[in-house]
Amino acid sequence: MTPLLKTDALEIRTAERQLVEPLSIELYPGRVLTIIGETGSGKSLFAQGVVGNLPAGLHAHGRVHFANGFTEEGREDGRKKLWGRELSVLPQEPWLSLDPTMRALPQVVESYTHVAGRTSSDARQQARTDLKRLGLEGAETRFPFQLSGGMAQRLAFAATHAGGAKVIIADEPTKGLDSARIGEVIALLQAGLAEGGALLIITHDIEVARQLGGDVMIMLKGKIIETGTADDVLNNPQHEYTRVLLGADPTRWSPRKRPRPQGESVVTVSELTAERGGKTLFENLSFDVRPGEIVGVTGPSGCGKSSLGDIILGLAKAKAGKVAHAAGARRVAFQKLYQDPVAAFPPTITLGRNLVDLVRLHRLDASRIEGLMTRLRLDSVLLDRLPGNVSGGELQRFSLLRVLLLDPVFIFADEPSSRLDLITQKEMIELLVEAADKNGTAVLLVSHDEALVDAVSDQRIHLGTDVPSSQPHLPQRTALAANV
Amino acid sequence: MSFDMTVADATSPPKSMARLFGLGVFVLLVLFAVLVPMFWPLDIAKQDYSAILSSPSDAHPLGTDHLGRDMLARLASAVRLSLGLALVSVVTAAIPGVLLGILAAWKGGVVDKLLGLLTEMFLALPGLLLVLLIVAVFPGSFLALYGAVALVLWIEYFRMTRALSRTVLASPAVAATRLLGFGPLYVIRRHLLPELLPVLLTIAAFGAASAIMAIAALSFVSVGVKPPTAELGLMITELLPYFSEQPFVIAAPILVIFLIILSLMLIAGGRKP
Structure with missing residues (x-):
């Protein structure tokens, strides 16, 4: 079988420095890499x-070959003609x-007429079939902003796919x-495979790799350190880094099973109702948060997870209901x-500078900073940097440092690790858990990652109408359930 | 496609070169205005009828005007006047403009609406016309002149400050800072001013250019500064009848206005923010 696309020792570099070591890949019809x-x-x-x-x-150095015989040096740009x-x-x-100004159907028709060179009646017919197959038959005359995220993604897939490209x-x-949308995207990619396409997927999400199967390569600092089938690499990793990476996946974390902490509630939420733009986010939500407790909040995007935390902190307003903070807490x-x-x-x-300002404002004990920085694995060179010049993981740990200096009784962690890599995410969440365990800080952990929330929470609140994948050891609450 | 590694994006050299050039010209103009009276302490009103409209010579390095007054001393004095008036009007306009802009963005609601209405009232009048009106009522008064110019200029500061502050104040960074216990002054110092300053400097450079143009234009139509004060616009008007006899003397103030405006525009970055 000839590969649809092949690279021959393709390396990426700047004038001075190599960024990706020479890498040869072959993409075969119906296969994923x-x-x-x-x-x-x-x-x-x-x-x-x-x-x-x-x-x-x-610049790219090395050769790129296509199934139609076209081949060129990586730094040339003749393959722009093959795009689509x-x-x-x-x-x-x-x-x-x-x-944004074009309805759904013409976006796909356009690809057929302009890229694939079909006649317009033929293109319209083909585009209709495509949309129907992707479950978009009712959406032909809608504009992109009238589509849900999943529908827009399917439409974009139809439009990019119409040019006849086999390599995606x-x-x-x-x-x-969120997890529902991830499922949709994977189904879409699998549909592309079923038609004899070849996929090259770039991801940091191991679950996606697992679901798509095929071949997997693990890249570290521009170098491929492990390669093999998804089954082999993900179930039986050879390289130390791969093992750490896989172990950092929340589905592999060992759950933090323990009885719910005791003590007077730090935050008591009673019959809270919130709205956004006339749409009810949640109704009659009641729960309390105890010292040292981690309350996980999950739900699809836009369900009001972050609004809940902001209401508790007084950053947003509720429509009805009450939030009571522990008496005497600053x-x-x-x-x-x-x-x-x-x-x-x-x-x-x-x-x-920011830290000094904070210490001055609250007359804090500056000598605590050093100990906290060690505990949060923060290097003192970071103090001289601007926030934009620090990695996401370090900066999030620094945010935690800034917050911990104030001896918080309650931290609302709004998706604190969703922009971090798996390993960094694990470190971050472990530090939050440590703050809860050691300092007795209550944490409201908002995340779209149910596995993560399940692994660390004492109590879990699921917002939205969809059914959560349930975890038996956690007390479950669903916002729209009658009895919360 | 997003990319993982950040690639340093070099700022375009031509623009910063232009800025540097503008700054250089501006510094030379300031030095000219400040140093000439020190080393060439001639009375700008002293008339010398033996040397009327003379060409540059040892006694008068830039020649003399139609009343035999020394052009070098007069030009330096005029540049000093223009730059001084521009500086004062720009600062006078910036203070209320920035403060009210922050106030409108911070308070929102009725305060914002009222201030918005006020600026729209000012905007309905062409700026130069407003200055002309005020200066016509108080002829020859420097205070009225710069006050009127400031009255026109402050709107730009207000609008820009308000728009920028609204975005900054709505950012999570400000929410985070407030949540950590910091007060409004800290937010202004650490969040607002660093965002505002570069933009305000650009507006100030443009404002200074507009002020100098306005003052020169008013003097040209004989409103505003009165003789024998040396003012660039007034000098052009006075020397216009003698253009054919001694083109050099009228070219000098025109060239100086051109250089001032050019340098300010280059400093401002060549375009409105």
């Missing part, structure tokens, strides 16, 4: 090198890649999606960790 790696490992750069859209200043015809890229953010490259196709003892740590710091001052 998944490259797994952390942020900064070079996996996306490799994909961009294959496609031929590397950012300015970077031989090689397509599944867009990560479907709304950004669709034309998807860079982090499931980034930032206002600053209720803190928040943000999903995107960079967005939670003043951008123009160094982390050290």
Whole structure:
């Protein structure tokens, strides 16, 4: 069988430095190749090198071959002519890649007429069939903004696929999606495979690799350290790094089983109802949070997980119901960790300056900083850096440091690890658990990752109408259930 | 496709070169305005009828005007006046503009609406017309002149500050800072000002250019500064009848206005923010 696409020692480099070591891959019809790696490992750069859209200043060396006989040096750009015809890229953010002023059907028709060169009546018919097959028959005349995220992704798939490209490259196709949407994207990719396509998937999500099967490569610092079938690599990893990486997947964490902590509630929520834009997010939600307790909140995107935490902190308003804080607790003892740590710091001052300001404001004991920094594995060189020049994991740990200095009784952690790699995520969550266990800080942990929440929470709240994959050892509460 | 590794994006050199050039010209103009009176202490109003409209010479390095007054001393004095008035009007306009802008963004609601209405009232009048009106009522008064210019200029600061502050104040970074216990002054110092300053400097450079143009234009139509004060616009008006006899003397103030505006525009980055 001839591969649909083949690279011959393709390496990515700047003028001075090699970023991805020479890598040869072969993509066969009906097969998946998944490259797994952390942020900064070079996996996306490799994909961009294959496609031929590397950012300015970077070059691909080595050859790229296509099934139709076309072959060229990686740094040339002749394969741009094959975009959409031989090689397509599944867009990560479907709304950004669709034309916002064009209805669904013409977006697909356009690919058939302009890229595949079909007549317009033929193209319309084919596009209708495609949309029907993807379950979009009712959406032909809708604009992208009228589609749900999943529908938009399917439409984008139909539009990129219509050019006839057999090779589909998807860079982090499931980034930032909730579990239902991840399932949809995987089904879509599998549909592409079933038609004889070849997939190159770039991801940091091991679950995606597991579900797609095929071949897996593990990339670390621009180098492939392990390769094999998904079954082999993911169930029987050979390299130490692969083992650590797989062990960091929340589905593999050992659950933190223990009785619910005792003590007077830090936060008591009674019959809380919240709305956004006239839509009810949750109704009559009641629960209490005890010192040292970790309350996990799960649910699909837009279900009001973050609103719940913001209401507790007084950053947002509820429609009805009451939030009571522990008597005598100071206002600053209720803190928040943000999903995107960079967005939670003043951008123009160094982390050290920020810390000094905080210490001065609350007349804190500055000598505690050193001990906390060691505990959170933060290097003192970070103090001289601006928030934008620190890695996501370090900055999130720094946010935790800033919060812990205030001796919080309650931390609302809003998806604190959703932008982190698996290993960094595990470190971060472990530190939160440590704060709960050692300092008795209550944590409201909001996450779309049910496995993660299940592994660490004492109590779990599921928002939204969908049924959660249940975990027997946790007290379950569903917001819309009659009796909460 | 997103990419994992950040690639340093070099700032385009031509633009920063232009800025540097503008700054260089501006510094030379300031030095000219400050140093000339120190080393060439001639009275700008002293008339010398033996040297009317003379060409550059040892006694008058830039020649003399139609009343035999020394052009070098007059030009330096005019540049000093223009830059000084521009500085004062820009600062006078910036303070209320920025403070009210922050206030409108912070308070929102009625305060924001009222301030918005006020600026729209000012915007309905063409700026130069407003200055002309005020200066016509108080002829020859420097205070009225700069006050009127400031009254026109503050709106730009207000609008830009309000728009930028709204985005910054709505950011999670400000929410996080407030949650950590910091007060409004800290938010202004650490979040707002660092975002505002570069933009405000650009507006200030444009504002200074507009102020200098406005003052020169008003003097040109004989409103505003009165003789024998040396003012660039006034000098052009006075020398216009003698253009054919001694083109050099009228070219000098025109060239200086051109250089001031050019340098300020280059410093401002060549385009409105």
